[in-house]
Amino acid sequence: MSHPVLNETQVKMKKAVDHTLHEFSNIHTGKANPSMVEGIMVEAYGAMVRIKDCAAISTPDARQILIQPWDKGLTQAISKAIMIANLGFNPAVDGQFVRIPLADMSRERRQEFVKVANRLAEEGRVHVRNVRRDGQDTIKKAKLPEDEVKRVEKELQTLTDKSIEEIAKHLASKEKDLLTV
Incomplete structure (x- = not known):
């Protein structure tokens, strides 16, 4: 059984990840886009x-x-x-x-963009964690049975881990693109 808070949280986390990926796409890798x-x-x-x-x-x-x-x-x-x-x-x-x-990018410029990508990834991870915290607060206010609260919090953590892992995977790909000459 899926809890409504889980569904809402999943949608918000997906939006946070999508926003982070959109920000990644705006980083200039030296290839025209x-x-x-x-x-x-x-x-x-x-x-x-x-x-x-x-x-x-x-x-x-x-x-x-x-x-x-x-x-x-x-x-x-x-x-x-x-x-x-x-x-x-x-x-x-x-x-x-x-x-x-588009001019060729220098090594220093590529390193600057890697730092920007890391900053954007961290912002995305923070946003995902904030969504998890909001979901946990909602669950605590709902006055559910204790075992139900534990189950939903565990699923919230699983959703959080998946979202953060997806951001990390795309960050690694973006870093590879940036550092490839």
């Missing part, structure tokens, strides 16, 4: 929209991101928004495209 720029906000038609909502983003090779606006008039606005985002990219307008060449 559309997610590196798709969330940048561009002023278009008097409103702020994400690049992915007003342009096609592709990676023709591992060292370049190519952005093709659906409206050619947005090319300069996209280039300007990328510069303002201050991600270390230097976009070049090429006719109706915006090209973003």
Whole structure:
């Protein structure tokens, strides 16, 4: 029998892990990835929209991101928004495209990104533990029989361990990507 608190906690832990993985995907590994720029906000038609909502983003090779606006008039606005985002990219307008060449990363820069990844992983683990604590508090307030409380707390710990293990697995993969030249 699954307890409602367990279901709610599992959903919250999944969201915490997914958020951490999304943050990992934003870390620049030296390989071009559309997610590196798709969330940048561009002023278009008097409103702020994400690049992915007003342009096609592709990676023709591992060292370049190519952005093709659906409206050619947005090319300069996209280039300007990328510069303002201050991600270390230097976009070049090429006719109706915006090209973003990615430079090779130095050893020091890779080490900095490993530290960022470790910090993000720790934030994810802390969030998972906070969700576990909230679940434990809810169980204690529910005035359940003692054996039921013990069983649910054990399952909460199992969910926590699985979530933290998943974060650690993805962190190891991200570190490997970052340190591979």
